[in-house]
Amino acid sequence: KWDPERLLQGYFHSAATLNFLRGFAANADPKALSAIDVSSLKSSPEFSSLEGGAREIGAKYAGGGAPTDFYTAHEAMQLDLEEALTRKVGDKYYNLSAHLVWIGDRTRQIKGAHVEYFRGISNPIGVKVGPSMTVPDLKELVQVLNPKKEEGRLMIITRYGASKIEEMLPAHIEAVKETGVPVVWQCDAVHGNGIVAKSNNYKTRRMEDIVAEVLKCVEVHKRCGTVLAGVHLEVTGQDVTECLGGSVGLTEEMLTKNYETFCDPRLNYAQSIE
Incomplete structure (x- = not known):
């Protein structure tokens, strides 16, 4: 059933998500990027590469940095x-x-x-x-x-x-x-x-x-x-x-x-x- 109220709900959730992202971006908060979990991919033939990539990203952002544009x-x-x-x-x-x-x-x-x-x-x-x-x-x-x-x-x-x-x-x-x-x-x-x-x-x-x-x-x-x-x-x-x-x-x-x-x-x- 069509419900115009869902457009308003979508607007609200979009605004809330943007504000959440802006908080990360403005504070250069590294947690979102330094906590990539690849443990569920152990069966992948590319696991060692994925694990190394996640570790490299985590190290790069662990110390914070400049505000990020998104x-x-x-x-x-x-x-x-x-x-x-x-x-x-x-x-x-x-x-x-x-x-x-x-x-x-x-x-x-x-x-x-x-x-x-x-x-x-x-x-x-x-x-x-x-x-x-x-x-x-x-x-x-x-x-x-x-x-x-x-x-x-x-x-x-x-x-x-x-x-x-x-x-x-x-x-x-x-x-x-x-x-x-x-x-x-x-x-x-x-x-x-x-x-x-x-x-x-x-x-x-x-x-x-x-x-x-x-x-x-x-x-x-x-x-x-x-x-x-x-x-x-x-x-x-x-x-x-x-x-x-x-x-x-x-x-x-x-x-x-x-x-x-x-x-x-x-x-x-x-x-x-x-």
């Missing part, structure tokens, strides 16, 4: 909410609910309301690009969203799935190059890899597919002379059972143990650290 982003899906959080600053309009907002793969129609809204704000913006994106549409879209060809204005977040990325990404990279529009490339390695578990019909993802898409994305960008600047994942610090695989060996039968998401399956703490 930035937030979210999909601007509900335009009524996003418009209410948009303000004029100087002679430009900004969505003040996040540093960066992005358009989803299902709402990126060139003549649609989301693209029109994004054209009018001065935030850095992103757009999801999946298998249904045609080369002509991508060329037009990047020019509409970044007509002044500003560096850092537009991020393209690809989300093809591990089985389709090698087929789709090279043509999309070439299409963007031909427009001359500068973009930042990011890999969404989760949304194209959704499956339904045969044994219980739970929506899930395989960690091996997520890792495979990231690695393939790195290789394609290397061949095409472009740079993969980031990875987009859905994770939680909780011990949920929503995604399959990883060193924790999560199987379909284990999904029912602690499946808490109301939307998309997330990598749990151990899978995220791995």
Whole structure:
């Protein structure tokens, strides 16, 4: 059932989380970074490397340091909410609910309301690009969203799935190059890899597919002379059972143990650290 009150609840929890993060950032509090626990990954063939990395990070931040900058982003899906959080600053309009907002793969129609809204704000913006994106549409879209060809204005977040990325990404990279529009490339390695578990019909993802898409994305960008600047994942610090695989060996039968998401399956703490 649709409940607008949940938008207000989401706003409250977002504000509380931001204030919590700002406390860490302002005080250069090292505890969050120096306490990475990899003990649940002992069965991983990469355990010694993971343990060494966690130890190195812990040592680096154990003595504190300078205040840390951090930035937030979210999909601007509900335009009524996003418009209410948009303000004029100087002679430009900004969505003040996040540093960066992005358009989803299902709402990126060139003549649609989301693209029109994004054209009018001065935030850095992103757009999801999946298998249904045609080369002509991508060329037009990047020019509409970044007509002044500003560096850092537009991020393209690809989300093809591990089985389709090698087929789709090279043509999309070439299409963007031909427009001359500068973009930042990011890999969404989760949304194209959704499956339904045969044994219980739970929506899930395989960690091996997520890792495979990231690695393939790195290789394609290397061949095409472009740079993969980031990875987009859905994770939680909780011990949920929503995604399959990883060193924790999560199987379909284990999904029912602690499946808490109301939307998309997330990598749990151990899978995220791995």
